[in-house]
Amino acid sequence: MTEPRNPGVSSIAQTAPAHTDSSSSAVEMDPVEYTLRKRLPRKLPKRRNDVYVNMKTDFRAQLARCQKLLEGGGHREICVHGLGLAINRAINIALQLQASSQGALQLAANTSTVELVDDLEPEDPDEAGEPMTRTRNNSAIHIKVFYPDPQ
Amino acid sequence: MSGAKVKMREKKMRNQPVSVQYPSSSVTVQSSPVNGGDTSATGKRKTPHHRGGWVRGHQKDGGGYASEMPKYITAGAFARARAAEVSAMLKAVTKTTGSCHVFGALPKHMRRRAMSHNTKRLPRRLRDVANRMREKSLQAGSKKKKEQAKSKSRKARRRHGNLLLEFNRRQRKNVWLETHIWHAKRFHMVKKWGYCLGVRPTYKCYRPCYRAMSTHCLLQDLSYYCCIELQGEEDKLLASLSQLTNKETGPTFSAALCLSGRRQGSVVVYRAAHYPSQSLGPVTFLWRPRAQGSTHRQLWIWAHPTIKQDLLSELQTVCQCCEAVVPPVVPVVMPPAEMPPAEVALTPQPEPKSGETPEAIQIPRTKRKRSRKDASGPPAKKILGDGTRCPSTPITWKSSSTGIVINDLTMEIVRYRLIGPQSHSVLAETLEAATDIDEINKSQPSSLWWPDHCKDKNKITLHQQQADVFNTLKGIYSSAELPSGTVLGLTVDDPRLTLPTKKGKALPCVQQAQEVDEEKRRELMLRGVPEHCCQSFLWEQSVRDNVTDNKISEQELNRMRSEVLVPGSRLRPTPLQGRVPILLVHQPGKQVGHEMSSWGAGWDLMLPKGWGMAFWVPLVYRGVRIGGLNMSLKHSQNKGAPHFPHDYPDCPAGVRFQDEQEAELMDKFKRRPPAKRTNYIKHGCLAPFRCPWQQLAEEWELITKEGREEREGDSQTQNTTDADTVMEEEMASHLDISVTKPASRFSVLRNQKSLRLLSGWCRPTTSKGQRPCRIRNVTALDSSAVTSFLTAHGMSLVWVRLSLMSKGKPELHAMVCVPLAEDLKLLSKESNGHSPQEPPHKNHFRRRKKGSKKAAASSLSSDKTEGSGSNIPPATESDLTPSAEGPKSTSQPSTAVTFGLWPDPLPSITSHCSRVTLGWVTQGDFSLSAGCGEALGFVSVTGLLNTLLNQPKEHRGTLLLRNPTSLHYRFAKINIEV
Structure with missing residues (x-):
């Protein structure tokens, strides 16, 4: 959370980590039934060469976007961020980029943990059941894809 | 001779001179000896056929004129009789009809364009005549306007006092909001619900406004919403309010978090003990946080102006508040008797300088009405008024039994809505927590409220805490990160003091905050604002009035600014009057569904009246977009939420809206030339301008009843795929019954549990239907479950979202239909662009x-x-409409038949087309957030369940959508979002 360009991961991977949680939370939540409502992960301002990977957009489109940034956009380096389920895809994109560049690109991966917030609203709107908020953690990856400096 | 001819002839003869009698019998008798005894001719003349006098033209029987010429005429009588005729003729000659132009005298090849404007294009010989005629026509045209000519010069009219009078006159019927003049310069205004409201800006900004909502901030003036205040003991308030709501529809007035005053809540209100029928409409409410050790509570209910009257009367009955309290005389300067009757209630705010001086000078010159006003005081600037009540009605009601007081606070509080993820940074930049005052001022007694409050240590600490919370807001990146509905009370400085010289865009400044701030931010995100910080002095009537009365005028402020040593620098110290209590309320964004969650979240800003413009302009200077009524419609559409009153067909306001909308669409339709109108009959669209929900619900009720009987009788040999056609036939044969049956009203399903169940049965997917979403513990969809569901919720509609699976843009009142089995095959074959079509109907x-x-x-x-x-x-x-014939032929007085529209008693709606109709779309558009056509509307619960039951599992929830002006069906995925 203390990293400067922490995943402001737009709406990535919300579905993914949640699934595991909703099943486990169902166990601990009774006797009063709760509805789980996930808030978006915390957003942070992003630069032009930050790419947040999600599971909704087509994979090829995201790959093409990265390629465009590197070739047409004139960026020497880009950062690919993925959260939760999208980690796989972020790695995949980075590797594809590297493969297609015939070794010109290099990768540097970092991982971090992102704190996510869930709202629990009682399904039975009784005075007793009070809405709750809880936090959980999810993993994220930040891959720097860059042309190494010519020395 | 027929009767008509005789009549005409009589009419013609009425004014004929008596002196000349052409071939009348007496003349003929007289002349016969002269003519030399043409007895045979005269004998014929005497036949009853020609008895009446002279006849036009030559007579076949050779009777020449010469033989009938009179011998003599009396000159005087003859001339007198002709005089009338001649004068009529002269008059007709001198009068120019509309199309009589001078250049009509010219041959066609010599005519030129714009001759009538520029007479120099005419040949000279005609110029004089043309000039004269032009002047004449100009005069005739301006005659009407001349009568109400402006008697005063523009300068006089624009003088401040006169302008105010004019403004007050213009808002007698429809009240203006405080930002009216700002809006009127930039927006298309409509008169609606007793207010003048901006619909859309005059410049093109549909997409920029959407972008503002999803990335920056969109500002709206919602001051037309009515606020009703309830005061009383907490338990008594809750007991009476609980009659209006039901727990099944979600949290009510008594939800714990709302009751503490930390959150704003929203409910759908029903008439007392009438749930689930007779709903009134949605309201939002806000409790004032508890004061220490007191059970006396204060509650604000915000409602749309169209339901205010209904809601108010309902509240009065449940609270047993019927004693109207006569408004205290103190705030009213003008006695109500002296006010013009049409004038809306106003509490005059004495304008310190600008209002009074011109008035005093002008007294001698003014007319009767004006002088009467002057006698009672300076003209009040109408900073408030109310379009929904008349001046004599009381605004406060009291109950002796329960001790509850109802207060109508309409137009007392200004409410602005900021939509978008950056709305909090706009607020943070615009507003500044009120600064403390120095010691000298503190010691002096003052009539203002802020110095008083500064003396109290508790209040100062509270203010500091609130300011702290407000400052942490700046460290947040998006408005959606906060718990929805959070409330924050605050006192701020006059935002006019910090007005930037240039318009800019407010952006968040998320920096690496210190540990303490980080901790605070987390606390705010998780828990929201602590309870005591939700308190605001806006709740107190006396403070509100004080602030409103002591507002520094724009003029005074500018004068003070001009005296500052460094031009453009901030005014210091802040003038004492410049402290305003406000209330910030977080508005949740999209809460339902799986996608775009918390889209369109934002903040509401509540201010005391009179301060509207003082906050509006500084907000605008922070780079927000301004939206009108149509943007709030789009906002709710993107949120997937029903918009009031468009999407509440079961509320009285919704019904009224539908009628208005129908009349409007009908007018628009009829304005087109008949040949250019859409022929809705050929398109098989029965009701293009309205949605007959009641008939739909009744018909589906009947279909299921028949289906059930049939199933029992046939011992379930019925194939599921045939069901649709069977339904049609049944419908056809039983329509007459449904017409005669006294039916109950339909209702809209709002029971959360049932909705959740229904939603699971629809096989929820992501918007375009690519990926299924996970559903929790759902009972399997089978006929027994459906039957039990329907017994609980027969005759009801359900709010659904339909996203098109391929291209197409749904429109208003598009039909939602059930696909046949062949259609579904079409879908699975991946035949792109092939969608089923409706065969054209015959007219x-x-x-x-x-x-x-x-x-x-x-x-x-x-x-x-x-x-x-x-x-x-x-x-x-009529193979397509076999059932229609019965009611149609009876409805055929055919006087009001519009070409291309079905005459009134509609035939069976469900089975009119080749695909069975389930419901209609009330909002449809290309959704910029989903990237495909999206429609929101209602379908019949009965119909929907029948359809789902009959559909194969992989295609469950796939429906067809057809626009009223098209024959193409489009596949759409249904989603019920809870």
Whole structure:
């Protein structure tokens, strides 16, 4: 959370980590039934060469976007961020980029943990059941894809 | 000679001079000896046929004129009789009709364009005449306007006092909001609900506004919403309010978090103990945080102006508050008796300088009305008024039994809505927590509220805590990160003091905050604002009035600014009057569904009245977009939420809205030339301008009843795929029953549990239907579950979202239909662009209309048999509408038949087209957030369940959508979002 360009991961991977949680939370939540409502992960301002990977957009489109940034956009380096389920895809994109560049690109991966917030609203709107908020953690990856400096 | 001819002849003869008698009998008798005894001719003249006098033209029987010339005429009488005729003729000659132009005298090849404007294009000989005629026509045109000519010069009219009077006159019927003049310069205004409201800006900004909502901030003036204040003991308030709501629809007034005052809540209100029918509409409410050790509570209910009256009367009955409290005389300067009757209630705010001086000078010159006003005081600037009540009605009601007081605070509080993820940074930049005052001022007694409060240590600490919370807001990146509905009370400085010199865009400044701030931010995100910080002095009437009365005028402020040493620098110290209590309320964004969650979240800003413009302009200077009424519609559409009053067909306000909308659409339709109108009959669209929900619900109720009986009788040999056609037939045969049956009103399903169940049965997917979403513990969809569901919720509609699976843009009142089995095959084959089509319908009314015209003509020629023959409906080969014939033929007085529209008693709606209709779309558009066509509307619960039951599992929840002006069906995925 203390990293400067922490995943402001737009709406990535919300579905993914949640699934595991909703099943486990169902166990601990009774006797009063709760509805789980996930808030978006915390957003942070992003630069032009930050790419947040999600599971909704087509994979090829995201790959093409990265390629465009590197070739047409004139960026020497880009950062690919993925959260939760999208980690796989972020790695995949980075590797594809590297493969297609015939070794010109290099990768540097970092991982971090992102704190996510869930709202629990009682399904039975009784005075007793009070809405709750809880936090959980999810993993994220930040891959720097860059042309190494010519020395 | 027929009767008509005789009549005409009599009319013609009425004004004939008596002196000349052409071939009348007496003359002929006289002349016969002269003519030399042409007895045979005169004998013929005497036949009753020509008895009446002279006859036009040559007579066949050779009777020449010469023989009938009078011998003599009396000159005086003859001339007198002609005089009238001549004068009429002269008058007709001098009068120019509309199209009589001078250049009509010119041959066509010599005419030029714009001759009528520029007379120099005419040949010189005609110029004089043309000039004269032009002047004449100009005069005639301006005559009407001349009568109400502006008596005063523009300068006089624009003088401040006169302008105010004019403004007050103009808002007698429809009240202006405080930002009216700002809006009127930039927006298309409409008069609606007793207010003048901006619909859309005059410049093009549909997409920029959407972008503002999803990335920056959109500002709206929602001051037209009505606020009703309830005061009383907490338990008594809750007991009476609980009659209006039901727990099944979600949290009510008594939800714990709302009751503490930390969150704003929203409920759908029903008439007392009438749930689930007779809903009134949605309201939002806000409790004032508890004061220490007191059970006395204060509650604000915000409602749309269209339901205010209903809601108020309902509240009065449940609270047993019927004693109207006469408004205290103190705030009213003008006695109500002296006010003009049409004037809306106003609490005059004495304008310190600008209002009074011109008035005083002008007294001698003013008219009766003006002088009367002057006698009672300076003209009040109408900073408030109310379009929904008349001046004499009380605004406070009290109950002796329960001790509850109801207060109507309409137009007392200004409410602005900021939509978008950056709305909090706009607020943070615009507002500044009120600064403390120095010691000298503190010691002096003051009439203002802030110095008083500064003396109290508790209040100062509270203010500091609130300011702290407000400052942490700046460290947040998006408004959606906060718990929805959070409330924050605050006192701020006059935002005019910090007005930037240039318009800019407010952006968040998320920096690496210190540990302490980080901790605070987390606390705010998780828990929201602590309870004591939700308190605001805006709740107190006295403070509100004090702030409103002591506002520094713009003029005074500018004068103070001009005295500052460094031009453009901030005014220091802040003038004492410049502290305003406000209330910030977080508005949740999209809460339902799986996608775009918390889209469109934002903040509401509540201010005391009179301060509207003082906050509006500084907000605008922070780079927000301004939206009108149509943007709030789009906002709720993107949120997937029903918009009031458009999407509440079961509320009285919603019904009224539908009627208005129908009339409006009908007008628009009729304005087109008949040949250019859409022929809705051919498109198989029964009701393009309205949605007959009641009939829909009734028909589906009937279908299921029949289906159930059938199933029992046939011992379930019925194939599921045939069900649709069977339904149609059933419908056809039983329509007449449904018409006669006294039916209960339909209702809209709002029971959360049932909705959740229904949602699971629809096989929820992501928007375009690519990926299924996970559903929790759902009972399997089978006939027994459906039956039990339907017994609980028969005759009800359900709010659904439909996203198109391929191209297409749904429109208003598009039909939601059930696909046939063949259609679903089409879908699975991946045949792109192939969607089912509706075969064009035949227009039976066209022939019939012609026939009736013919009948009318022939009846004149007294051909009765033919006329009655053509009234019989033409041979009914109506394979498409077999059931329609019965009601149609009865409805055929055909006086109000508009070409291309079905006449009134509609035939069976469900089975009219080749695909069975389930419901209609009330909002449809290309959704910029989903990237495909999206429609929101209602479908019949009964119909939906029947359809789902009959559909194969992989295609469950796939429906068809057809626009009223098109024959193409489009596949759409249904989603019920809870």
